[in-house]
Amino acid sequence: MTTANASNTSWAQTGTFADTISWVTPPVAHAAAFVCVSVFGGSVSSVTDNQGNTFTAAGSKVNVDVTCYIYYCADIGAAPTGTYTVTVNISAAGFHAGSAFGFWIDNPGTGTILDKQGNGSGTATSATVTCSGANVQSAEVVVAVLVADNSPAPAGISDPATTGYSTFGVEQDASTYIGGQASFKVLAATETSSAHWTWTNSGAWAAFIATFKLAGGGGGGDTLMGQICL
Numbered sequence: 001m002t003t004a005n006a007s008n009t010s011w012a013q014t015g016t017f018a019d020t021i022s023w024v025t026p027p028v029a030h031a032a033a034f035v036c037v038s039v040f041g042g043s044v045s046s047v048t049d050n051q052g053n054t055f056t057a058a059g060s061k062v063n064v065d066v067t068c069y070i071y072y073c074a075d076i077g078a079a080p081t082g083t084y085t086v087t088v089n090i091s092a093a094g095f096h097a098g099s100a101f102g103f104w105i106d107n108p109g110t111g112t113i114l115d116k117q118g119n120g121s122g123t124a125t126s127a128t129v130t131c132s133g134a135n136v137q138s139a140e141v142v143v144a145v146l147v148a149d150n151s152p153a154p155a156g157i158s159d160p161a162t163t164g165y166s167t168f169g170v171e172q173d174a175s176t177y178i179g180g181q182a183s184f185k186v187l188a189a190t191e192t193s194s195a196h197w198t199w200t201n202s203g204a205w206a207a208f209i210a211t212f213k214l215a216g217g218g219g220g221g222d223t224l225m226g227q228i229c230l
Contacts, residue, residue, distance in 0.1 A: 051076055140211045
């Protein structure tokens with residue numbers, strides 16, 4: 001499995017805003033693409049790519065003024081020519097800050113690939129989020145995202161999440177307001193998936209986890225990642 005960071009930029013913005021994740025290497029034909037977003041003070045209105053695809057929300061979790069999201073495109077279609085980009089559109093009346101992270105995997109299942117989901121929220125320096133039940137097949141990819149209110153100091157979020165996960169993005173201090181982290185793991189057996197993080201500052205947090213079906217019996221495939229901090 002191959003991974004690579006694409007970009008990392010800090011940002012703070014007022015009002016409606018759009019920013020772009022660029023992958024260093026474009027995904028192969030019919031890959032599935034995933035985007036995790038952590039936001040303070042705003043909300044995601046849509047996620048699109050430069051191939052004409054609109055991403056589907058697997059789910060989200062809000063806690064006070066922080067929200068996290070997982071979006072996915074089950075099949076990007078033909079292999080992109082040139083740079084592959086995904087745009088995250090943020091809706092907000094006032095100030096907002098955040099981070100977005102993306103990756104792709106080359107052997108998604110067919111039909112509806114979204115399987116189990118779970119969410120959690122609280123006010124502490126640790127978080128655990130668990131899916132509603134065991135994945136329906138052995139070959140799946142688990143995606144988990146955390147947002148933690150960390151003003152005014154860096155969040156010190158554990159990266160990646162619990163044992164077995166790989167990181168595809170972390171932002172410890174998005175414009176001194178929040179931290180965000182996104183992790184994934186590829187399964188080869190059924191489980192009730194969960195993810196756990198720790199960090200240094202007590203504040204509002206929210207987390208979301210989802211599993212997605214892969215083709216074949218054992219999972220795997222290449223993944224390429226990009227990151228942008230709003």
